[in-house]
Amino acid sequence: MPIVNMESITLLQLNKRLASLITVPSTQDVWVTAELSDVAVRGGHCYMELLQKDPERGTTLARARGIIWASIYPRIDAEFHAATGQRFATGIKVMVRVSATMHPVYGISLVINAVNPEYTMGDLLRRRQEMLTRLQAEGILEMNRSLEWTDVPLRVAVISAPGAAGYGDFINQLYNNVQRLRFKTRLFPAVMQGERAPETVIAALDCIAGECDDWDCVVLIRGGGATSDLVAFEDYSLAANIAQFPLPVVIGIGHERDVTILDYVANMRVKTPTAAAEWLISRGTAALDRLRRIGADMLQAASDKLSGCQSQLAYYEGLLPVAPVSVCERASALLHTHLVTLASTGPRRITPEIARLTHRGETLGQSVRNRLERQSSRLDSLSALLDALSPQSTLRRGYSITRAGGKAVTSVSQLSPGTAIETTLSDGTIISVTK
Amino acid sequence: MTEQPVFTPVSELTYSKAVAELESILRMMQGDECDIDRLAAYTRRATELLRECRTRLTATDEELRAILSDLEK
Numbered sequence A: 001m002p003i004v005n006m007e008s009i010t011l012l013q014l015n016k017r018l019a020s021l022i023t024v025p026s027t028q029d030v031w032v033t034a035e036l037s038d039v040a041v042r043g044g045h046c047y048m049e050l051l052q053k054d055p056e057r058g059t060t061l062a063r064a065r066g067i068i069w070a071s072i073y074p075r076i077d078a079e080f081h082a083a084t085g086q087r088f089a090t091g092i093k094v095m096v097r098v099s100a101t102m103h104p105v106y107g108i109s110l111v112i113n114a115v116n117p118e119y120t121m122g123d124l125l126r127r128r129q130e131m132l133t134r135l136q137a138e139g140i141l142e143m144n145r146s147l148e149w150t151d152v153p154l155r156v157a158v159i160s161a162p163g164a165a166g167y168g169d170f171i172n173q174l175y176n177n178v179q180r181l182r183f184k185t186r187l188f189p190a191v192m193q194g195e196r197a198p199e200t201v202i203a204a205l206d207c208i209a210g211e212c213d214d215w216d217c218v219v220l221i222r223g224g225g226a227t228s229d230l231v232a233f234e235d236y237s238l239a240a241n242i243a244q245f246p247l248p249v250v251i252g253i254g255h256e257r258d259v260t261i262l263d264y265v266a267n268m269r270v271k272t273p274t275a276a277a278e279w280l281i282s283r284g285t286a287a288l289d290r291l292r293r294i295g296a297d298m299l300q301a302a303s304d305k306l307s308g309c310q311s312q313l314a315y316y317e318g319l320l321p322v323a324p325v326s327v328c329e330r331a332s333a334l335l336h337t338h339l340v341t342l343a344s345t346g347p348r349r350i351t352p353e354i355a356r357l358t359h360r361g362e363t364l365g366q367s368v369r370n371r372l373e374r375q376s377s378r379l380d381s382l383s384a385l386l387d388a389l390s391p392q393s394t395l396r397r398g399y400s401i402t403r404a405g406g407k408a409v410t411s412v413s414q415l416s417p418g419t420a421i422e423t424t425l426s427d428g429t430i431i432s433v434t435k
Numbered sequence B: 001m002t003e004q005p006v007f008t009p010v011s012e013l014t015y016s017k018a019v020a021e022l023e024s025i026l027r028m029m030q031g032d033e034c035d036i037d038r039l040a041a042y043t044r045r046a047t048e049l050l051r052e053c054r055t056r057l058t059a060t061d062e063e064l065r066a067i068l069s070d071l072e073k
Helices: A011-022 A073-085 A117-137 A167-176 A197-210 A236-243 A272-317 A322-389 A391-396 B016-030 B036-057 B060-071
Strands: A031-041 A043-051 A060-068 A093-103 A107-115 A157-162 A184-189 A215-220 A249-254 A399-404 A420-425 A428-433
Touching: A011 A093, A031 A060, A031 A117, A031 A167, A031 B016, A043 A117, A073 A107, A093 A117, A107 A215, A117 A420, A157 A167, A157 A197, A157 A249, A167 A184, A167 A215, A167 A272, A184 A197, A197 A236, A215 A272, A249 A272, A272 A322, A272 B036, A322 A391, B016 B036
Parallel strands: A060 A107, A157 A184, A157 A215, A215 A249
Antiparallel strands: A031 A043, A031 A093, A043 A060, A093 A107, A399 A420, A420 A428
């Protein structure tokens, strides 16, 4: 077959045809969502791979090359960082406005001319929220945050990239403290950016956990560099490791606005490595101040106590010459009082007693007299009665007593004729004989 | 003569225990129950505790120089 006669076009012509097919209105200025990978800046341009992954299996469903030209990259990067605290980096999900282009040599690229940071923020926040919810459900979210610090954390296990500017800043700040606090540190090296960051940090944490008793806390620092590739730290297993770590963990991996999931689980969050050192120094300084205060108070208390005792002694000393005299004076005054009391008591009690006695004496005489008089008058009346009743007085009134044979005759039947009777009158006796 | 108090050697105390003892001595000295016979003993003890605590917190110049020179290696 005469192949030479067949019509053909050059590759360049084909590519140009492809380019014209591709650069149609429906591929221009299209908003696309994708995940970033292999981000690199060369010659001011930013190159990256845009991926779509299967959310279940993680396999790549679509891939395209993306470019941000140097003419707009600084502006887009600044806006994106300002809004999200992130830079373009592997793993970040973005919504970008792209125009498809076809270069005869380099093939199809998606030229990015705008980015919607809110999409990235939303995605980061959603993923972070999912991790937080999971940590909460597992009951470990607050574990590191609720650990108690030792009084003065002086033994500091440092996780950082060896030779990193941030590590140097931290160590210099820590050891050049004015108070000369005795810190002990050791570096547990880890990769502090990119995909390997979580696993190497976890390995360093495991090392420290093995000698837990030798350390008071862990300080996780990086920094110095301008890049702020923090998305690598948005990692569940790293967060879970820190949350459950038995020593308080201080995180100093970003700047103020660069929050990662680690800031939610670590005991302490600081802005920079230097700030981490300053915080540790402030703990030590506070302890030294407390000691100083105790020392001053102690001195004050001891001298107060002594001067209290001294003034008490001085008081007694002043009292000593005066006290015996005043004791005598008081005793003498007391005696005098008793004397006066006694003097006034005698007359007060004796006088009425005498009066009473006198009165009784008088009463006694009177009653004796009364009694004698009563007896005497009674005797008088008895004597009168006796007088009235005596035979003599009856005789004097004309009566007589007749006796016969010595016995009183009260009836004529007692007498017979010729009986001698004796008649007694008041002034004598007549003897006669009855007829 | 009052019986003098007996203290644990400072080197056997943790920092926290040493500070706690310091504060309890201070409270006692500031209170009324401090016995003047023991004042000297407690003051001496407190000074010893303070010195020990400070030593544990701070390093000497030589130690600091040694640490920093290690770093530079």
